[in-house]
Amino acid sequence: MNEGLRNVWTISKRELGGYFNSPVAYVFIVIFLLLNGFFTFSLGYFFERGQASLAEPFFSWHPWLYLFLVPAVGMRLWAEERRSGTLELLLTMPIAPWQAIVGKFLASWFFLGIALALTFPVVLTTAYLGDPDNGSVIAGYLGSFLLAGAYLGVTELMSAITRNQIIAFIISVVVCFFLILCGWEPVTQFLVNRVPDGVVDLVKGLSTWYHFLAFQRGVIDLRDVLYFASVIGFSLFATSVALRGARGA
Amino acid sequence: MITVENLVKEFGTKRAVSGISFEVKRGEVLGFLGPNGAGKSTTMRILTGFMSPTSGRVVIGGHDIAEDPIPAKRLVGYLPESAPSYSDMTVHGFLNWAAEMRGLSGTARTEAVRRVVGLCFLENVLHQSVDTLSKGYRHRTCLAQSLVHDPEVLILDEPTDGLDPNQKHEVRQLIKKMGEKKVIIFSTHILEEVEACCSRAIIIDRGQIVANGTPAQLKARSELSGTVTLRVHGVAAEVVKARLAQLGVAGRVQVSTEGSQVAARIFPRERGINGDLASAVADVVAKEGWRFDELHTEVGRLDDVFRSITLPDTAKAAA
Numbered sequence: 001m002n003e004g005l006r007n008v009w010t011i012s013k014r015e016l017g018g019y020f021n022s023p024v025a026y027v028f029i030v031i032f033l034l035l036n037g038f039f040t041f042s043l044g045y046f047f048e049r050g051q052a053s054l055a056e057p058f059f060s061w062h063p064w065l066y067l068f069l070v071p072a073v074g075m076r077l078w079a080e081e082r083r084s085g086t087l088e089l090l091l092t093m094p095i096a097p098w099q100a101i102v103g104k105f106l107a108s109w110f111f112l113g114i115a116l117a118l119t120f121p122v123v124l125t126t127a128y129l130g131d132p133d134n135g136s137v138i139a140g141y142l143g144s145f146l147l148a149g150a151y152l153g154v155t156e157l158m159s160a161i162t163r164n165q166i167i168a169f170i171i172s173v174v175v176c177f178f179l180i181l182c183g184w185e186p187v188t189q190f191l192v193n194r195v196p197d198g199v200v201d202l203v204k205g206l207s208t209w210y211h212f213l214a215f216q217r218g219v220i221d222l223r224d225v226l227y228f229a230s231v232i233g234f235s236l237f238a239t240s241v242a243l244r245g246a247r248g249a
Numbered sequence: 250m251i252t253v254e255n256l257v258k259e260f261g262t263k264r265a266v267s268g269i270s271f272e273v274k275r276g277e278v279l280g281f282l283g284p285n286g287a288g289k290s291t292t293m294r295i296l297t298g299f300m301s302p303t304s305g306r307v308v309i310g311g312h313d314i315a316e317d318p319i320p321a322k323r324l325v326g327y328l329p330e331s332a333p334s335y336s337d338m339t340v341h342g343f344l345n346w347a348a349e350m351r352g353l354s355g356t357a358r359t360e361a362v363r364r365v366v367g368l369c370f371l372e373n374v375l376h377q378s379v380d381t382l383s384k385g386y387r388h389r390t391c392l393a394q395s396l397v398h399d400p401e402v403l404i405l406d407e408p409t410d411g412l413d414p415n416q417k418h419e420v421r422q423l424i425k426k427m428g429e430k431k432v433i434i435f436s437t438h439i440l441e442e443v444e445a446c447c448s449r450a451i452i453i454d455r456g457q458i459v460a461n462g463t464p465a466q467l468k469a470r471s472e473l474s475g476t477v478t479l480r481v482h483g484v485a486a487e488v489v490k491a492r493l494a495q496l497g498v499a500g501r502v503q504v505s506t507e508g509s510q511v512a513a514r515i516f517p518r519e520r521g522i523n524g525d526l527a528s529a530v531a532d533v534v535a536k537e538g539w540r541f542d543e544l545h546t547e548v549g550r551l552d553d554v555f556r557s558i559t560l561p562d563t564a565k566a567a568a
Contacts, residue, residue, distance in 0.1 A: 003352070010349045014335070021337045085333035089394070092297040092329075093350040094322040247300050 007095045011103025012110070015077075019111050032069055032115045039065065040122055053132060058122055059140040059216040063180050063209055066151050071172035073112060074155030075165045077104050078239070082163035082246055091247060101239050105156055105232075112148045116141065136218025143215020146228035150208055151176045153235030160242040176208070179231075183207020250275050250432045251296070251402060256305035258291050258456075265291040266302070267456040273449075275401075278428035280447035280464075281436035284559050288456040289436040290330050293406050296434070297327045309402060323351075326400035328408055332391035336380035340371055340390050343379060344397060351398035365393040368423065384411045392420070403427065405435040409442060421446050440551040454559040464551065471549030472557070475520055477527050479513045480543035481534065486511045492533060498525050510542065 019025040036058070040046050044057030081087040090100055126132045155172040162168050181187050182203045191200045204210045208231070211224040251273040258266040266288040273279050281289050294300040296307055298314045298321060307314040312321035334343050344365060348358045366372060369389040374382055379390060388411050395403060408424065409417045424433055425446040437443065443450045444464045452460040452467070460467055468474060481489060489511050490504045500516040517526045527546045534541050 006352075007350070010346065014338070014346050017342070018335070018337050084336065085329060085331045086335055088294070088299050088329040089327075089333055089391075092299050092322060092325070092327045093347075094319045094352070095350065096319065 004096070004099055007099040008103040008106065011095075011100050012107040015104050015107035016111060019073075019107070025111065028069065028073060029115045029118060032065070033118055035065055035069075036061070036119050036122070051130070054122065054126060054137055054140055055216050055218065058119075059144055059212075062144045062147060063212055066148050067173060067176050067180065070112065070148055070151035071155045071158075071169045071176065074108050074152050075159055075169040075172065077108065077156050078160040078243070078246075079163055079165045079168045083165075087246065091243075097240050097243055098236075101156070101236050101243070105152065105236060108152055108156075109145075109149050112152065113145055116145060116148065133218060139215050139218045139220045142220065143212050143224070146215070146225065147208055147212050150179075150228050150231040150235075153232040154179070157235045157239045157242060160239045160246060179206070179208045181207075181209075183210030183213075250310055251434070252306075252308040253292075253296070254306040254308075256292065256295060256307065257303045258288075258295060258300065259303045264456055266295070269305075269453070269456070269458055271451060271458065271461060273432050273434060275432055276429060277449055278424060278433045278435070278447050280443040280450040281434060281453065282438075282440070282443060282450055282555065283436075283453035285438075287453045287559070289453055290406055292453070293327075293330075293404055293434070293436060297325055297404055298322050323398075324400055325402045325404060326395035326398065328392050328395045328403075328405040330406040330410075332388045332411075334379050334387060334391050334394065337378065339376050339378050340366075340382070340386075341375045343390060344393055347394040348397045353398060361397050361399070364399075365396045368396060369393040370419070385413060385416055388412060389416070401431055403431055403433045403435075405433065407437060408435050409437065409439065417442075440555060443551060452555065452558060459558045460554070465548070467554050468549035468551055470558075471547075471551075471553045473514075473547045473553065474549030475517045475526070476547045477515045477517075477530050478543060478545055478547060479515065479530055479534070479541060480510050481513075481539040481541045482510045484511060484537075484539050489513050489539075492537060493530065496526075496529050496533065498529050 039061040040058045044061065046057040049057060078087070081090060091097065123132075123137055126137075151172070154175050155168065158172040158175065159165070159168040162171075183205075184207070188200060188204055191203060205227075208228075211227045214221050214224050253269060253271050256266050256269040257264070269288070269292060271279075281292070283289050291300065295302045296309075296314070298307075298318045301315060309321040310324045312318075312324075314321045335346075338346065341362070344362045345358065348361050353361050366375060369392055371386070371389060371393060374386050374390075379387060382390065392405070392408060395405065405424070409420050412420060421442060424435065427433060428446065428448070447464055449461070449463055450467055451458055460470070479489075479493075486504045486506050490502050490513065493499055493502045493513060493515055496515075498518055500518040502516070503514045505512050515526060515530060524546075527544065531544060533539075534544065
C-alpha cells in the first residue's frame with residue numbers, strides 16, 4: 001500500500017475505534033434512528049401520504065437532523081486532540097498533516113455512513129407497502145451521505161480552530177444552519193423581490209439545501225455532486241490552515 | 250546530528266526563544282536546563298517540527314525540519330511535556346498505533362512493541378485503558394511511544410516528571426544507556442539529573458543560552474569551585490585564620506565557629522581546581538598538630554551556578 005494511504009488508514013482506524021470504544025457511538029446511532037423514525041412516520045405522514053416515495057417523508061428531514069447530529073459526531077475531531085495535548089504527538093509523527101485531516105474525516109464520514117445505512121428498514125417498509133423507484137432511493141441516500149460529508153467538513157474545520165468541543169459544536173451548527181437557510185424556500189422567496197436575480201441565484205447556489213433538493217427528488221446531477229465535493233475539499237483545506245495556526249500558538 | 254542555528258520564536262510580541270544555536274553529536278546526552286518559562290519546551294517543540302520557528306533553522310540528520318519534515322521526523326522520538334496519550338485506548342493499542350504511524354507492521358511491529366513494553370515496565374498494565382492509569386504509568390506509556398521505532402534522536406521534555414524515585418532512577422539509567430549510541434536531548438528541573446546522565450548541559454534563560462558545557466565545566470563556574478573546606482577542633486578561630494592566610498597558594502580565608510569546631514573556607518589565589526591548595530592546607534594541619542574532622546576540595550555546585558546565571562521570575566518574560 002502507498003505510504004500516504006497507509007497513514008490515512010492508520011489514523012482512520014484509530015479514530016473509528018475511538019467512536020466504538022465509547023458508548024457515545026451507540027447512543028448516537030440510536031438517537032439518529034429514533035429521530036429518523038419519528039420524523040418519517042409522525043411528522044412526515046409517511047402512511048397518510050399513500051405514496052411509495054421516501055423523498056418527502058424521509059430525506060427532506062435530513063438537512064435538519066444532520067444540523068445537530070453531524071456537529072455532535074465531528075466536534076471532538078481536533079478540539080479533543082488540542083485539549084489533551086495529543087496534537088503534539090500526532091503532528092510530530094512522520095506524516096503529512098493532510099493525511100491526518102483526511103484520515104479523521106473519512107473515519108467520521110464512514111461512521112455517519114453506518115448510521116445512515118441502518119435506516120434501511122424504512123426502505124424495506126416502503127418496498128413492502130408499494131413499489132418505490134429504486135433509482136430515486138439510491139439518489140436520495142447518495143445525496144444524504146454527501147450532505148453529511150459537507151456538514152462534517154465544516155465541523156472538522158470548526159473543531160480545528162478551538163480546543164473546546166462545545167464551542168466547536170455551536171459554531172458548526174450555526175454555520176451549517178446558514179448553509180441550509182440560504183437556499184431554503186421561505187428565505188429565497190423573501191430575497192426574490194428585494195435583490196437582483198443574480199444575487200438570489202448566488203446565495204441559493206451556496207446552499208446545501210438547494211443542492212440536496214435534486215438528490216431528494218431522485219436526480220443525480222454532477223453539479224450537485226461537485227458542490228458537495230468542493231465544500232468538503234474547501235473545509236479540509238481550511239482545516240490544514242487552521243492547524244498551522246494551532247501549532248504556532 | 251542536530252544543528253540548531255539562530256532559532257527565534259515569537260508569540261505575538263512575546264519572544265519565547267531569541268537566537269538559540271547549538272549542535273549535538275551522536276553519543277551525546279544534552280541536558281536542557283532553565284527556569285520555568287525560559288523557552289525549553291518551545292525550543293523542543295521547534296526541534297520536533299511541531300512548531301515552526303519565526304526564524305532560524307533546525308537540521309536533523311541532514312534534513313531541514315521545515316523543508317524536509319518527514320525524513321527528519323522519522324529520526325526523532327519525542328516525549329512531549331505533558332506526556333499525552335489517547336485516553337480511550339489501551340496501552341497496547343496505543344503503542345501499536347504509534348508503531349504503525351512509524352511505518353512498522355507485522356512481526357516488526359509486534360517485536361518493537363514488546364521491546365518498549367519491557368524497557369518501560371508496562372507489562373502489568375498492557376491491556377488497561379490509558380485513562381485508568383496512574384500518572385507514572387501514563388508517563389512511561391508515552392515514553393514507550395517515543396522509543397518504539399528505536400530512533401536515532403530522542404527529545405524528551407521532562408522525562409522524569411511525576412515519577413517516583415525508583416522510576417526516576419530507572420529512566421535515568423535508560424537515558425544513560427541509550428545515550429551511548431543515540432543523540433538525546435532532555436529538559437529537566439532536577440540538577441542532580443544533569444550530573445547523573447548528561448555529557449553536556451545547556452542552560453537557557455529568557456530564550457537565550459546562558460551556559461553551555463559539560464557538567465564539570467559548569468560546576469567550575471561556581472564561586473565555591475576550588476575552595477578548600479577545613480574543620481578542626483581544639484584550636485582558636487583566629488589562630489587558624491592567621492596561620493592559613495600565610496599560605497602562598499591561598500587567597501581569602503573565611504572562618505567560623507560552630508560549637509567547639511572551627512570551620513575554615515580557603516579560597517585559592519587563582520581560580521581553578523588542583524591539589525595544591527588542599528595539600529598545602531594538609532601540611533599546615535600536620536605541622537601544627539591540629540585535630541581535624543574534615544578536609545576537602547569543593548568542586549562547585551550546579552544549583553549555585555544555576556541560580557547565579559539565571560534571573561528569577563522569568564515567567565513574566567516568556568510564558
